Amino acid sequence: MATYTVVDNKIKIDFHGIKPDATVRGKMKAVKIWWDPDRKIWHGPKNSDTVAVANEICGGTVSVSSTVTPVRRYARIEPAKDYALKIKIKDIIAADKAQLDSWEKELRDYVNEIMGEDNASHDGDPVSKSQESVWINCFKFIASTLNGLDSEKQEFELIFEYSLPGTVHERPDILLVTDKKAISLEFKQKCAPQVDDNKDDVAQAIRYKEWLENHHKVTREKALEVKSYLVCTHKAAVSGSLRGIQILTKSDFLDAIDSELEGQLACSFIDAWLSSMKTEMPDMLQAIEIMYRDGKIPYISDVNEKCLKKVLAYIEDAKTNHKKILILINGVPGAGKTAVGQSVVFEENQGGAANAVYLSGNGPLVEVLQYQINQVGHSEYMGENAIQGMKEFKSGYFSSPTRQNTKVPEQSILIFDEAQRAWDEEKLKRGYSEPEGLFDVGERIYNERNYAVLIGLYGNGQVIYDGEETGLSLWRDALLRHRDWCVIASDELSSELPGLGSRLIEDNDVFLPISLRADFIDCSKWVEQAINRNGSTPQGAKDELAELQKTSMRICVTRDMSKVHTRAREMDVDHPEWKYGMLISNFAEQSVVRRVLPGWNIGWNGANVVTKGEYGPWFAGNCKLLSKACTVYGNQGLELDCPIVLFGGGYIRRRGQWVARGYPYDRQKNKFQDPERIVENNFRVLLTRARKEMILLIPEDPVLDETYQYFIAMGMDELYIQATK
Template sequence: MAARRYYYSDSITDFLSRSINEIVGVLTLASQHEVNEETSKSWVEEIETMREVLGPYEGRGSVYFEYNIPRMGRRVDVIAVIDGIVFVLEYKTAERKFSREALVQVWDYAIDLKNFQEGSLERILIPILVVPAEKGSRCQMALKHFGDDVYEPLQVNTKRLAEAIEMVLGAVHYDVAPTQTDDQWAKSGYSPTPTIIEAAIALYEENTVEDITKHGGDIDKASVELCRIIDHCRANNRKAICFITGVPGAGKTLIGLNTAIDQFNRGEKAVYLSGNFPLVEVLQEALTRDYVRRDKKRAKDEGRKACTKAEAKSKVKAFIQMIHHYRDLYLEGTEVKGKKIVPIEGYFQSHTDKAYIPVEHVAIFDEAQRAWTKEELQRFMREKKGIRNFPYSEPEYLISCMDRQTNWGLVVCLVGNGQAINKGEAGLTEWIESVHRSYPGWDVYMSDYLIESKDISAEELSLIGKQLIPKEDLHLKMSMRSFRSEKVSIFVNQLLALQKDEAAATLKELEKYPIYLTRNLDAAKQWLRDHARGSERMGLLASSKAERLKAIGINVRYQPNFVHWFLEDDTDIRSSNCLEDTLTEFKVQGLEIDWACVTWDADLRLREDWSAWQHFQLRSGTKWQRINKEINKEYQINAYRVLLTRARQGMVIVVPNGDDSVPPDETRKPEWYDGIYDYLKSVGIREL
């Protein structure tokens, strides 16, 4: 069930007439958690303060307590709407000083409402941090805002709160009054597009997909369809494989996480598996930190010792794992059917032994098209495990693990396209052929889109014709990565396909998604700093082959700790927000930031007539070597596709000037960079 929008609301006039006990009673009844003495005391202090502050504004607005922000998994302490202006107040009654963390928190609330709540699009929002015990001399009352009418947070104590509100109402006015009433504003549609980290945390806190994502979209339909398939397999003792497809950023990973976490919260067994090491590590760490944070609060209320970080991580790893760890866990139970292989350590016929049957009945494989070919898995097993002639591809082996279940099981394949960046990837074909070869009794669910696409041939589909069960809702058509524009991925695809006119036309539709171009890295960094607010994340990105960016201070060979890069705030020098460390396509795929600087090197350059890309990698530190293999060219294009689609809110592209000194640096010829810059400019990307 979706969480209530707020615990208490009233017109200012009626709020002032009610007793404190009556209001606290309403708040207590509405709370979804046990209310302790500390919470009650805070509510009383907030109510008393707001009664004093709102006295002059009877008949001019409304007030709301504990207003829900589902994407963040938190509630705003108080929202006051006066003359249509939305005051977002965060109280820190137990603190004695303003803190950066609290400032970011209240700013995030206001930004979230502006970006994702329909009624806030035309509103002015004023975030205010209230620390009752803070000194008056430390209060900050300057009015500053960005173009979207979200002001920087004011910082006040209770004595200066009334002064702050009066100042705002005297200085800030609507050119055109909002068309919605306060109640219509408060109940207006909420359509967030969380980052995958935010989504995972919100789901783990037992929010629903409906709470934290756009309503009525592809994700809702696909999630419901997947639940039906799980229930059908369980009820009928069926084994099946289900393919969920979608455009980049459509939310496939979110569906996978939601399913794994939802099953976990119900006491069922499901596991989300990914070969994307950075994604798994970042998600595990983020969820672990969140669990520790929440358990500390619960432990304090319950009078017990809080769990350790190691204990929390163990819980998280129960439903989010690296696919390689899962694969190795069940290696000893591998059965080799009809294969003439000399028995060696690692192969056992006792695969039905309970020790070798997966504990989960649902295994969700993210980026399933990246599972390894038979040749690649053989190489890995030989070099890393000492096992020769391993008989399976990764798809067939992973299906075999679930096939050990004695009753039912479901393999869910989340399938992306146009994103291959590594060798040895088997693609979708191997999953289909594996089912045909070895698992004729399994059901196969997929969307009509996949049936009609070029990812599977008609001949391959005919192999599983009797097993195939089409389900239209298993394909996600709409990207949700950028809430400012859903056409960013289309633009990037056209840009990289050298479809100049089409890219230029699409770019004109990206009004709310700024893209800029510059030759100056420092200017690009300043642009990011000027745009990032609250806890919004910005960062530097570059291709793994962009080795001559070292000349301008970007060393792609040094790869920082990506967990710190994604999770720390800008008080930590390891954070992406400090704009000191750069990540490549291998560390950011599947993850995202708000504002990106993509720095373009001569590894991907253009022919003079812009008719084709030229692909290079640096060799021996003295010259670029041409890349000739078509598959490696594809990897390189996809690397830039990944980099150019990481930003949710906007990006700046840096193309260096190259080196025109005497003698020149032969690895940084200006004409290479000029060609890239001129092409990007010709598409219509604005210069800083």
């Protein structure tokens, strides 16, 4: 017999290995109870509908957990630690194999824990054997070379795998910190540093030095001298210097460390140094302020002033009256939610303050915005002061299943971009959801400063990842646990936040109804009619397209890439400032894409897909090369003057209906609760990226014939007709 449980406002139904019949499955899906193939259970949000269905199926009731703020239980209560090991030099020299193995395990456990989010996305791969051998080699190298230090210098401690604040993956192998110095030692089992396109060891050493100098708060406050060395441990390694970084080997490592420690004292503030925050660098914040004011950052000036002023008023009220508030800002695609969030950062950080931070789990968006700021400000780090990746923020301030984090960020206002994509408990793998984690940080902020503000920028219909489909209910669940927080939301969102009573303040000024992306032309109504599987009609799409065609927004369709190149050349002449580029769904089929782009590789890290590290330059102009396509994962929240949306066969018209299909879809669909909605959302994002013009590129593949005819029947111009007008 099936049984169910309710924990933390989530309901789970277990059929104990027996597949429920179609009628039962239909009842569960109707109330958004979905199958989880990994845990072999059905699950969904706890509400009156899901409980009623669970009772009907399971024939009983079950006690539910309280809605008051829960006490999170940890396997072992420990404060969050930002390093793996802190060991005296003398202890490494004296260590036997058992001790080395014990240290190696502590290093492995620490790195696996802080890399948990990445491990989860790569099937939980543990630390590699090669990494373990690097650690053991490092211990042995130190023991064999530093035994020549005098006994006083052997009392200094070495810090292993310290996580630089504000980063996820930046961890110098070893740090040596004294009262006056912070020394980074990066070990390589090589004859010489690698300095090619695949890996630049010297750049890594320079980056650690610059990060400590620019971003490590205690280092800056104490005016520590920062040094960085590369240590090549291969017996054939040769000492030297490259781009200002000294390369040490077995022949001179002892002399270098002995010299660095001469006249130094043990660091009296080591605990404060190890738990240091990332500093926001007031001089950089002032430079960013100037760039915002002068409109040097593209599209940031496109702000709904009414919404911005209302948000700033709520922030001031929180400061004055010591409140905890969540503000949810939503609106049509292109209405400027990002711009409002960025403007709050500007307004609240004036004069070099560090009072607000913009957080985004959208890595490409973070990369592009940071790149734009760095290019304007001629600084490699300026953008990181205004824009931070959510992954880095979680690493610094979220608790883990075994360690409770007590750190408080410098900022009191946390702006969370794309709040609709917040991760649920299963995706986050920390025992709670992303909204709950943000509220926990907010509680710490309030306890220290007597006010806290969370701002969620919420885009409807733009969920594209697994683990993000629960949506607004995650925020409601967190609010139910944190009963002294109030929430400001528009009528559209407030209807999805039942049970909050007087804590819910409805304010339609935080809804952005007009698209700023396309000169105040809102194409979202056409998009909804054109690609929505439910509640739309071909006639509705035709009518909305007719309205768009009365504006300056140009949308056309073609099956011929040569015509796209022709139009690109025209834009280069008529509008040289325009950015255009290829956009593609995450469910596109390579065989279909090759019908119009022969030889293209759009697979994982394929040669014709924009990947990490390329988004900034691509959106800045490389997009116009038309040599790579940017997937939905890379273009959500971003825009082009003329996107070329490539239909790759993953979403097609079949017998008058939209259908999700193809190998990529079949391979990925079990990750999602409603996979067809995810594919639909792909195209909702793709078709709302345009500022001036849009081209639909539909390959000459039979599977897309009906799709092409659908847009032609809608009244859409073919590209060659429009281009020659």
